[in-house]
Amino acid sequence: MNEIKQKTVRFPSLQHRNFRLLWWGLLASNVGTWMQNVAQGWLVLHLTNSPLWLGLLGLSFAVPMIVFPFAGGVVVDRIDKIRLLKITQTGMMATAFILALLTWTNLISVWHILTASFIGASFLAFDNPARQALVPALVEPRDLLNALSLNSATYTGAALVGPAVAGALLGPLGAGSLFMLNAISFLSVMFALFSMKNVKSHSGNKPVSLKESALKGLIYAWKTRFILALLMLSTLASFFGRSYQNLLPIFARDIFRSGAGGYGLLLSSGGAGALVGAFGLASAKKLKHHGALLILCGLVFSIFIVLFAFSSSLLWGILFLFIAGGTATMVGTIIATFIQVEVPNELRGRIISLYTITLIGFPALGAMGSGAAAELLGGIQGAPRAVLIGGIIVGVVTLLVSPFFWKKRINTQK
16 A cells, blocks of 8 residues: 555656546557557668668658648647547558558558658657647646656657567568557557546637747747757757667667567667656656756767667667667656746647657658768668767767756746
8 A cells, every 4th residue: 555655656647547548548559659660660671671761761750740740739729639639640540550451462662661651750740749738738737747757658668668579579470460550559549538538638729820820839939048949959969869760770680680689679778768767757756957967868878879889789789778768768858848847838739849840850850861871881881880970969969058958947836
């Protein structure tokens, strides 16, 4: 009984029924998403044997995640968020189902995978801002950092389980089965959305034109110095630091020579570290120096990405990505919490959509850059050099911005 009470105090956001429903639903669904990510990357490498095509896979995801999320944020601030999520979740489920059928019928080509990636990202561009903006309506303000940390854990925790399971199942079952499992996993979120009660999921904004609404959000982000700095830091860290993931199939197959199982372990190690980072941040009760922690985690992340680029064995690669995954999650969660607390409710969807672009769109765009850089630096053997360059840039940028963020604190009383 005491143990249960202690856990409840440590993770207070899980006391809220609606947040708990969404949290469990996303955890199950994101396992499926990671399984599909593994299958797509491995299938593209199998079909093309080129780091450039892995970069193009990243680009197919990046374009809609850069172009559409702000439009998604404008929509989020105008309509019911739960209704929007039902539409986007259904669209992503259908995309995964079609990929499964194409693979099972041996009609799959690299262009099908890239197209599905583009379509799925287009739905996600509306889905992610809606989910992020919905969280403050599901918990009390004092539980927001805890909720956002646990929200990150749904994706990063799935990054521990999903790739490991995918690595084990990819050989015996094939990519098509992983696509189908992902399609089925979306039902968990749909169940959560239909089960929620008494949620204020509309921002309450007065009807204005889409142009005026979009312009107001952009002006706020541009003129609010702290928000602009957060978005810029997230952009640079994501583009140069988190774009290494698309090159992991090359590390697994050609550098560590560990096959699909090794690829799953590399992704899972980053997911395991991210899970530790997310739960560690969620359980921190008296954390005060948020800005200092943001900078320190950014520096540790860059150091271990550089070490990963030099690693020559799967074991060292797993260790370095574990630490990098944990610190990257802490950086992203602190930035997201600063934004959620500082931005007014009526603008939250639009500003979070800009953050979504930096968090999800720019790593995918950076994947295109890292894939092209690897091709120029020696093809398959150029992948570690591309990762090394990205890690160094992240470290330099973090040092340059450290004076601005060092003394910043999150004010949960707003």
